[in-house]
Amino acid sequence: MNFDxxxxxxxxxxxxxxxxxxxxxxxxxxxIGSANNHLIEVTVTGxxxxxxxxxxxxxxxxxxxxxxxxxxxxxxxDAMAQINQDSEKGLSxxxxxx
Numbered sequence: 001m002n003f004d005x006x007x008x009x010x011x012x013x014x015x016x017x018x019x020x021x022x023x024x025x026x027x028x029x030x031x032i033g034s035a036n037n038h039l040i041e042v043t044v045t046g047x048x049x050x051x052x053x054x055x056x057x058x059x060x061x062x063x064x065x066x067x068x069x070x071x072x073x074x075x076x077x078d079a080m081a082q083i084n085q086d087s088e089k090g091l092s093x094x095x096x097x098x
Contacts, residue, residue: 015094022090026083033079035071042072044079046086 026046033042039059043052053075059068 018094022094026086026090029086031079031082031086033075033077033082035074035078040068040071040075042075042079044076044083046083048080048083050076 029046030051031044031046033044034040039056041052041054042050043054044050053072055068055072059071
């Protein structure tokens with residue numbers, strides 16, 4: 001069995017560089033999660049920083065407060081799911097297990 005340590009180290013460095021590039025690209029990307037036909041939208045970066053929350057004015061009635069809060073949770077979870085999906089795609093493209 002022929003084992004080339006230098007070649008293995010070079011491959012590991014290339015893989016690390018690709019992972020850092022992917023992480024950097026995802027960090028700056030924005031994901032928009034939405035709920036109830038875009039009545040609520042949440043913008044989150046790949047670094048999981050919330051950038052914006054937009055709520056349609058039609059939802060601003062006191063009796064709808066609980067429903068609006070539930071839709072916010074749905075919108076945030078939608079944005080986070082998109083980030084996780086992109087992360088898994090990137091790892092798969094690098095040949096790494098998810």
